Amino acid sequence: MGETSKRLLSALVMVVFFLVAFLYAGFYYIDLFFFGGFIIYFGLREFYDFSHREESQAFRGIGYFYSLIIYLVYYFQFMGVQQNIRPPSWVLDISGLFNTSGFSPVIALLVLLVMTSFLLQIIKRPLDGALMSVASTVLATLYIVIPIGHFLLLLGLPYGEYYVFLVCVITIISDAGAYFGGRWFGKNPAGLKVSPKKTWEGYVTGNISAVLCVQLLNYLWITFASDTELPLGLLESILLSIVISFISVIGDLAESGLKRDAKIKDSASIIPGHGGMLDLADALLFTIPSIYYYFKFKEVLGFPV
């Protein structure tokens, strides 16, 4: 089987898993929780490998531990805001504590993660590499867990299911469009040292494909989904597609930069045709929080979302 067909086939399998996980609300979205947890675990593992240097290394145990707690906080927040199922009252009680205004348990946990990493550094590796070890432990959680947590928050918004489709369509089509656009029309290199083979033609194809596919998504959504209206207008959806498509390219290049820095080609080889988890999720790690805060900020300003 060729590389492209392998890539397409394994993408298809994942899309099916993913659709089941986030559209099936039974059992308190526990399948979605594990799907996200799976991405977080392998993503962190690859990131920790990236950060391994002669003098320094992330504090893996404590990183996994705090990442799990932070992810659980997002899961409980999500349980409190989503409208599809009615969780047990103790879950809502915990969620209520986390949704108190002015109290952000995630910031508290990030501060604790910083302090605990420094403590381990002092006790276990007192002399060299302190800054790199502590900083890479903290960045791993910020870079991977916070975005996956925001996936749950995004799904918890009133039009959440539409938003999840929206961000996935933009991100996946931008990437696929750039890949095929580059292969078919690619002539002029974009001049990025971190990814020297990428061409302008590829990026433009990706961006235009994303804009068009979002319009197709909107048409299908209005026609077939239960909602008859969309929470965003035509011009807004075009501009948003362009910006999020651009952000997805940055996410892709960011991960390439990490790999180049670590002198690694693929982040791992757990997904046939794609490489590692981070190779696959890199763009989503940037587009999910971006689109969430766009809609959340609209909501805070009083627009319907």
Add this chain to the structure above:
Amino acid sequence: MGETSKRLLSALVMVVFFLVAFLYAGFYYIDLFFFGGFIIYFGLREFYDFSHREESQAFRGIGYFYSLIIYLVYYFQFMGVQQNIRPPSWVLDISGLFNTSGFSPVIALLVLLVMTSFLLQIIKRPLDGALMSVASTVLATLYIVIPIGHFLLLLGLPYGEYYVFLVCVITIISDAGAYFGGRWFGKNPAGLKVSPKKTWEGYVTGNISAVLCVQLLNYLWITFASDTELPLGLLESILLSIVISFISVIGDLAESGLKRDAKIKDSASIIPGHGGMLDLADALLFTIPSIYYYFKFKEVLGFPV
């Protein structure tokens, strides 16, 4: 003038400045805002110097920029919760946006900081040191700005002024007690490679001094301050003093670890007898958020704070 008297004298000057800044509420605590901003600016500058390596360097401009915005968010949150002055309505409007439940502008800004740092890395320094450059930019803000922001939140709690005295007394007395205890009784090294001269006798003296001085503070507060009651009992105040004193030691050692890693002796020499801003503030960066979340968590659980 000897090193000790220099140290004591400049500490005295700073304490006076500090008392004016946080007890004088006029002009919307603008003096306190600048006092905190001053600490943040010099703290970041020293941290960025620590992170300078052959291949990597923090993104200073973007680090200062996001740090300022995050600090402003804390300032507006503080304006919304403190009870001493009545800010203009537009300030309360902004504060209301930031205090919406489930919306944390600080997390949004941290995510943006990660994304912007990666973007700069790709454009300006595509090849080496990506992880260290991005991670140290992000850690600088988490390590310095978030704690100083929490100082404002702590002051904004109902018993805020007492809490500020409490955390300062524990942190300063722990440090001073360890310094003099080490000089007077120091015999057995604590065996910490990061700070080989520190002794057990010093640490124990610091811890006991902190516990005793908190009881003195409580006595003075009940006798002379306007409140006649304290929001915490005797046993609670003793246990809290011991734990926070221990955390202040970790904060002190964490900064020593950063200096040792960077092969620097003093973080800078802007404060006579103390060295740099981080040499002075290191312990507070850990104790302020710890004590804030202790009381905030009590409040969320329904206890009076």
